[in-house]
Amino acid sequence: MRRKHVASLAALVTAFTLTACGGQPAAEPAPAPAPAPAPAAEQQPQGDPSEVSFLAGTARSNKADETTGDLAPPDASQDVRDKWVQLRASRAGDLDPVVVNGAGLTLYRFDKDSASPSRSTCSGDCAKTWPPVTIAKGGKVFVAGVRKADVGSVRRDDGRTQLTIKGWPVYRFAKDTKPGDTLGQGVGGTWFGVTPDGRKAGTPADRPAPAPDPAAKPATSVTLFTGKNFDDTSGNNFATGIAGPGCQDVRGEFRSLSTAGSVKLWSEPKCKGRSVVVSEDVADLGTVGFLPKSLFFS
Incomplete structure (x- = not known):
């Protein structure tokens, strides 16, 4: 009797399962969707670099310490050199406009990098010839003629934070030693001065006054x-x-x-x-x- 009872119960369970599933065996549940891939470590949102202060105008007009930042002596530590950076729209040689730093040295972009996502491919010996423009946590970025919204940052392999313009990491050229030098322009067919909106600097061009932004807050x-x-x-x-x-x-x-x-x-x-x-x-x-x-x- 006990065996008959067990057999009857098993048959009842089987019949219920088939009925509930339209007479077909129950389907296996669909696998959970794969999680979205995490963003690349190098990518930073375009805009304010994290934990950096922006000030309108130049380093001098903001009374920056001229023994640090872009004007620090060559033997200064990296932390001292990274205290502040100036990004100023200017003219250098035949490049107009082009961005220069607080010492008036031309800044460049590299075709082998990428802007979306921001990624720097220049390290090691390359970074000795083309020093990246880096900023320390809590550092200051002075902008004149470069829109704050176009300035971003990317984390380098060595952990330092490199500034970007319209996503493009920016660099100096070691052979440029004085304001107006543009010896890096066109090197290897991949290095070019960077314009205030992240393009490759080229021939002189007229710059009309920017149209007013109706949504802009009044200046004080x-x-x-x-x-x-x-x-x-x-x-x-x-x-x-x-x-x-x-x-x-x-x-x-x-x-x-x-x-x-x-x-x-x-x-x-x-x-x-x-x-x-x-x-x-x-x-x-x-x-x-x-x-x-x-x-x-x-």
Whole structure:
């Protein structure tokens, strides 16, 4: 009797299973979807490098320590050299525009790197000839003529953080020793000066004044430079800061401007005459049609 009971129970379970599955054996459950691959270790989101401060203007206009950063002596430690970096739109030789650092040295990009994702392929002996532009945790990046949103970072194999422009890692060239040198341009058909928007620098080109961004926040202050291309180091060039609110007259002639928001420029003192609104850095104020004699801060 016991064997009959067990057999009947097994038959009942089998019948129930077939009925529940439409008369077919139960299908195996579908495998769980594979997890999405983790992003590459080198890739960093385009924009602010992590734990780095951005300041509009040049290192000098922000009173950076000129014994550190881009101006540190050759025997300074890496930590001292990485305290600050300047990214300034300028002209060097036949390259206009091209980005230069705080010492006025031309910065470059490498065709064998990649911008999306950001990846540096220059290390070892390559990095001795083409020193990467690196920044320390808590360091400062001074931007003049380069949009903050276009600056990012990538983690190098040695753990250092290298700055990028539009995703492209940026470098110096060891044979460039003074401002205006562009000895790295075209080397190997793969190295080129980098423009403020990450392109390869080439022949001179006119740079129209940027169109105002309606969404830009009003600026509370601006930095004006007597030289074009935010130059406050050549000859008698210097920079001065002007802060709002309201209308502020400009004393002297200034040929470039760095701002962290929108400001209205006027052709005459006391905010009279012609006017134009700018919300980005202007490398040559002549492109707006006049050198400003006053500024209005909202």
